[in-house]
Amino acid sequence: MTERRLTVLFVPESAYGPTNNCVGIGDVLRRRGHRVVFAAEASWKGKLTALGFEEDLVELAPPSEGEQDAGQFWKDFIRDTAPEFRKPTIEQLETWIKPVWEELIAGVKYCEPQLRQIIERVQPDVIVEDNVVCFPALLTAGKPFVRIMSCNPLELRRGDVPPVFSGYPAADRSGWAEFREAYDRSHRALWEEFNAWVVEQGAQALPVLDFIHEAGTNLYVYPEAADYERALGPAWHRLDSSVRETDEKFVLPEELRDGDGALIYFSLGSLGSADVELMRRVVGVLSGTPHRYIVSKGPLHEEIELSPNMWGAEFLPQTSILPVVDLVITHGGNNTTTEALHFGKPMVLLPLFWDQYDNAQRMDELGFGVRLDTYRFTDGELTGTVERLLADHTLWKRLADVGAEIRRRDGLRRAADLIEGAASSTT
DSSP, rough: SSSSSOOEEEEEEHHHHHHHHHHHHHHHHHHHHHHEEEBBBBTEEETTTGTEEEEEOSSSOOOSSSOOOOTTTHHHHHHHHEEEESSSSHHIIIIIHHHHHHHHHHHHEEEEEEHHHHHHHHHSSSSESSSSSOHEEEEEESSSSEEEEOGGGGSSOOOOOOOOTOOOTTOOTTTTHHHHHHHHHHHHHHHHHHHHHHTTTTTTOOTTTTOOOOOOOEEEOOOOOGGSSSOOTTTTTEESOOSOOOOOOOOHHHHHHSSOEEEEEOOHHHHHHOOOOOOOOOHHHHHSSEEEEEOOOOTGGOOOOOOOTTEESOOOHHHHHHHSSSEEEEOOHHHHHHHHTTOOOOOEEEEOOHHHHHHHHHHHHTTTEOOTTTTTTTTTHHHHHHHHHHHHHHHHHHHHHHHHHHHHHOOHHHHHHHHHHHHHHTE
């Protein structure tokens, strides 16, 4: 812990997962007396100052008319492209994964001048990015740079691991080469163009087919108990979890307090819940079970009607809810996956896009949860999986031990220590 008051500039991706991760770490740094500034996307206006941070926000595209909800662009993008999620992952490379990279790159190029101005105004001692794409301004500022990889452990393409975005098993290599070749075909031209632009801005060339550099200090959010067998290297530092402490306290609603059955949390994330048809399907199946459900309804909450054994809202304090539930039904986003492990909860996983296939597969093959086919599961498969996991007391004990060890390692404060160390190493 440094005695010098630092100015820390966080640049998170405009989605709840990376932003909440940075909020958790930033809150520790703020309470240690450091100045914490967020160069988040403009739709987060006011939401970060409410937590005690400074905001110096960026536009990733020409401003829209009227006020937008936080991360609204990606919510709309997910809603409009949801039919793509029904395809095998190898078919999504051209029609979904590549368009996401294109949107991310367009945002990088649009905000590059803004970021340079923000850095000039803020004068940070250290810059922290939690994203999957390179912002050259952050690398050419002459400041210590810390990268957080909080999205998907397979982004770190090191060791004998399945291809990122594939959702393929670690024990079956039969499709790996075909998937990697398809990724190369669909993405190489885009990568070459972006890499040339990055170099033009004064940054180093990107690693081949990667859209972001490794930094001198890299924070890697994934529990060792769930990770793949591989060496991280001296520049990589594991955070077994990064669970924010800024969520409000959760009080179980009266209508769920005295009910029978288990207490289950259902969330497809702020983006996945924009698929209203899928939300309604899951809610409908679960309505016939004897259990109680807390439902994160998401941005289109008014279109989702819950049954009497359920309670929910648009936004919920997830990290305050997870400790009190018995089971988690999730899309498999990295934040929810690692937070469920942090609190020792079994999972039913319904992956939709990006990192979720890989996390769902990993939880399934390790026995920490069950991956279902998100758009083809039968009613009996979902309800039967819920009952089986609730009855597996051996798994409950195993996950309780895993969670206790993750919490003991305290990734949140380890991250703050490493960021302080990165800033101090150049002074």
